[in-house]
Amino acid sequence: MIFSEMLDAVRRDPAAVIIPAEWGQGRASFGGLVAALAFEAMRAKVPEGRPVRSLAITFVGPVAPDVPVSFQAEVLREGKAVSQMFLRAIQDGQVVTVVQGSFGASRPSAIAVEALAAPQIAPVEQCQELPYVRHVTPEFTRFLAMRWGIGGMPFSNNPSRQMGGWVRLRGEGEAQALSEAHLLALVDAWPPAVLPHLKSPAPGSSLTWTIEFVQPLQSLSSEDWCLYRADIEHARDGYGHVAAAMWSPAGELIALSRQTVTVFG
Numbered sequence: 001m002i003f004s005e006m007l008d009a010v011r012r013d014p015a016a017v018i019i020p021a022e023w024g025q026g027r028a029s030f031g032g033l034v035a036a037l038a039f040e041a042m043r044a045k046v047p048e049g050r051p052v053r054s055l056a057i058t059f060v061g062p063v064a065p066d067v068p069v070s071f072q073a074e075v076l077r078e079g080k081a082v083s084q085m086f087l088r089a090i091q092d093g094q095v096v097t098v099v100q101g102s103f104g105a106s107r108p109s110a111i112a113v114e115a116l117a118a119p120q121i122a123p124v125e126q127c128q129e130l131p132y133v134r135h136v137t138p139e140f141t142r143f144l145a146m147r148w149g150i151g152g153m154p155f156s157n158n159p160s161r162q163m164g165g166w167v168r169l170r171g172e173g174e175a176q177a178l179s180e181a182h183l184l185a186l187v188d189a190w191p192p193a194v195l196p197h198l199k200s201p202a203p204g205s206s207l208t209w210t211i212e213f214v215q216p217l218q219s220l221s222s223e224d225w226c227l228y229r230a231d232i233e234h235a236r237d238g239y240g241h242v243a244a245a246m247w248s249p250a251g252e253l254i255a256l257s258r259q260t261v262t263v264f265g
């Protein structure tokens with residue numbers, strides 16, 4: 001099932017979504033997809049005109065493929081502009097993911113601060129794409145095209161503090177308007193930025209993730225290449241602290257991300 005079909009599935013019945021193994025990442029399912037499904041389930045309970053501003057996600061445990069997941073969203077508070085939401089994803093009676101989401105309408109303000117400029121990297125055509133290779137790259141990478149433009153590939157003994165490049169969905173067929181659900185997949189597609197420091201393969205997982213969306217969302221298509229850059233701020237003892245951002249092809253900031261990642265090597 002392609003990404004848009006997975007979004008349709010959670011819109012139809014958030015209480016029983018089956019994530020096929022083709023969206024797997026080791027023993028887990030791809031976190032960006034789990035976050036996108038959770039976002040859709042929360043968004044369905046938020047009034048129109050309150051775009052998502054921030055999500056705080058904890059990947060409590062691996063989401064097993066091919067086993068139904070129930071995405072249970074609740075409204076914690078509705079203010080004049082902000083809806084505070086909470087979601088539990090449950091599989092086999094266990095909490096596997098929790099998300100706190102803040103959705104907020106605009107309000108008049110005297111303050112406006114422009115984002116810093118996007119990094120300059122080589123154009124998409126000159127960057128190397130990570131191919132999907134069965135049993136080598138994670139299963140979910142068949143659905144996401146990542147072209148490296150900053151730092152090294154995972155397990156390449158590259159000690160750069162930064163990693164990133166261009167990213168978009170692959171195999172989706174018709175172009176769709178890019179939503180925050182798509183951005184969750186595009187940002188989490190990238191491996192933990194600490195993995196290039198290793199000389200040989202080892203598991204790695206996102207543990208916690210906060211992501212903030214710059215609103216209003218740019219009008220983009222699922223065929224546009226977005227630019228991603230991650231900065232390792234600290235890593236030790238099997239945990240890395242990674243700040244990242246995503247920009248549109250024209251260099252406009254669209255999302256800010258922070259993850260605590262675990263690495264088993």
Ligand SMILES: CCCCCCCCCCCCCCCC(=O)SCCNC(=O)CCNC(=O)[C@H](O)C(C)(C)COP(=O)(O)OP(=O)(O)OC[C@H]1O[C@@H](n2cnc3c(N)ncnc32)[C@H](O)[C@@H]1OP(=O)(O)O
Binds near residue numbers: 025030190192
């Ligand atoms: C060469 C050429 C280039 C190739 C290029 C390819 C790029 C290749 C990069 C991949 C990178 C993707 C990046 C996507 C990022 C997400 O989408 S990750 C998915 C979202 N996150 C999750 O599902 C995490 C859910 N949470 C958890 O699983 C647990 O809370 C945590 C984070 C692992 C906590 O750690 P813990 O308490 O130590 O974990 P515990 O459950 O006790 O399990 C530990 C064992 O699990 C293993 N483990 C941990 N994660 C995984 C995993 N995903 N799969 C299998 N085993 C795992 C550990 O190795 C450890 O094994 P043992 O030492 O026991 O043998």
